[in-house]
Amino acid sequence: MENFIVSARKYRPATFQSVVGQTHITSTLKNAIARGQLAHAYLFCGPRGVGKTTCARIFAKAINCLNPQNLEACGECESCRAFNEGRSMNIHELDAASNNSVNDIRNLTDQVRVPPQIGKYSVYIIDEVHMLSQQAFNAFLKTLEEPPSYAIFILATTEKYKILPTILSRCQIFDFNRIRVEDSVGYLKYIASQEGVSYDDESLHLISQKADGGMRDALSMFDKAVSFCGNNLNFRDVAATLNVLDYDTYFNMTELIARGDYKQCLTGFDAILKKGFSGQTFIAGLNNHFRDLLMCKDPQTIPLLEITGSLLERYKSQSTLLDVSFLFGAISLLSTTDASLKTATNQRLHVELALMKLCGMGQKKNDFESDPVELPELHKELDSQTVVTATPVAPAAKTVVPPVVEQKTVEQPVAESKMSAQPAPAPKPQNVSASPAVSPHVKDTPMENKKSGGSIFGVSLKEIKNITAHPVVAETQSVEHEQPTEIDPDTERKISEVKDQFLENLHAVRPRIANALQNMSVNGNKICATVCSSLIYEDIMLNRLEILNVLFKSVKINGAVEFDIKVEEIDTRVNPITLEDKYAYLMKKNPALGELQKRLNLELE
DSSP states (O other): OOOOOOHHHHTOOOSGGGOSSOHHHHHHHHHHHHHTOOOSEEEEEOSTTSSHHHHHHHHHHHHHOSSOBTTBOOSOSHHHHHHHTTOOSSEEEEETTTOOSHHHHHHHHHHHTSOOSSSSOEEEEEESGGGSOHHHHHHHHHHHHSOOTTEEEEEEESOGGGSOHHHHTTSEEEEOOOOOHHHHHHHHHHHHHHHTOBOOHHHHHHHHHHHTTOHHHHHHHHHHHHHHHTTBOOHHHHHHHHTOOOHHHHHHHHHHHHHTOHHHHHHHHHHHHHTTOOHHHHHHHHHHHHHHHHHTTSTTTGGGOOOOHHHHHHHHHHHTTSOHHHHHHHHHHHHHHHHHHTTOSOHHHHHHHHHHHHHHHHHHHHHHHHSOOOOOOOBOOOSSOEEEEEOOOOOOSSOOOOOEEEEEOOOOOHHHHHHHTOSSOOOOGGGGGGSSSOOOOOOOOOHHHHHHTOEEEEEEHHHHHHHHHSOOOOOSEEOOOOOOOOOOTTHHHHHHHTHHHHHHHHHHHOHHHHHHTTTOEEETTEEEEEESOHHHHHHHHHTHHHHHHHHHHHOOOSSEEEEEEEEOOOOOOOOOOOHHHHHHHHHHHOTHHHHHHHHHTOOOO
């Protein structure tokens, strides 16, 4: 049986051209060789497994090649053969992780004095140079700054910030990039073709993304997947081998969230936990999935995705089902959840709460897109003339109540107002569907009444259904308004039973108003409350449509509901504490203080 060689060693690049994803480095090194402008010290820094040591070996081999071809080592001369067989006396590698003392650097300094036997340069590759001790760095400074003309040092590290500035100033620094997913997938396809392994694009994408920019990690995962799957890489088997969640998990979870199906979401999350994945892994992956969907919303941001092929088309297809505002909110929510999971005592509950919130966002989006908004019509008695103007709308399969703009005219006597509304009497609320215009009955109380007493306005559920079922186009006209007479005798009982639920639902959309109505009481068909500020009162008046809409979703009432809101201003000003106040307080604590003041004839100041 042949000795197995891992792909990271078997397919290690041997030329500049075969290096993956570091074109800016290889081009610079080849140009330096072509011009004969070789520095005496180089520093290669970057993440693990991106080709630092590989480029150092290729560079050392190329500058010592006796017959270079196209600025690449020929691989046939004596210097190249010696390097390939591991017996070269011109290229020396030192592992600074295990040789980090002053004595090791002294031995290196002595070795530098020996000139090369074959070739032009003695190249010293020091890997993990950041592991050298402080004393070793200081001992190395002079040799690194003024080495012999034939000596070249190549330092490699993953942690450049740990190296002394005096060392950095003596080197040409080359920063290696993370290898892009596209480049990694392309190299994995080449290796798979050489090994006779069949694959699907999703499998190689998953391996490349899991490697996080490291080619060596990607090759190690590729070998592991081949060991498990054989010569046919399947996406699901590769995901199981690497212990990562596959794309289908996130696509299916996103569809459930978009539908607002929180029950299936919680069941799916439970299945994920049973597979051994943590909640933080799932949240991070789902957040990244939403980020990719957001990038698909605009052609300018699609290149930011590190995916191609059929998987990219799948992302584009799902991104059309979600709007940008939903994706922004989802990413923000998941980022907050991910940050809080590190300190959470019950991580599962945090993740489940985040999923339910996301489902609520998805349900609101669906409700807005599919159903017309049902707004209750407010009935008011007017003391003055009111002109109602409705914006015409084009006929469509699904119609929405046209927006209504109220415009007051100068107050006139009631008799003149009724004459201006002739010749036809105003239709009653029950017959709104047959009327050629929408007639919202709105009572507008003067500002002085708002501040001193309050305002009463009401609406019936029957009229809401009539208005939302038969939207019509209105023309500017003046109408006579009447207060609805229908009252549900069970209104007080029904509202009292759902008071807590109503306030909870209202708090989700209008928390300030919900807090102001905590002291509400029900008297017949009236909801009575006292607020502490006219600003809160104005807020309730402006959002009364939404308040009533929330109420009717909580309870079914067959009649008018009225609100009686009163304002009691609270003086929150605090008077300054005087010396007399302080003295009176101390006297109350200790009456003997007054006797002391009299005996010593003390003044308060």
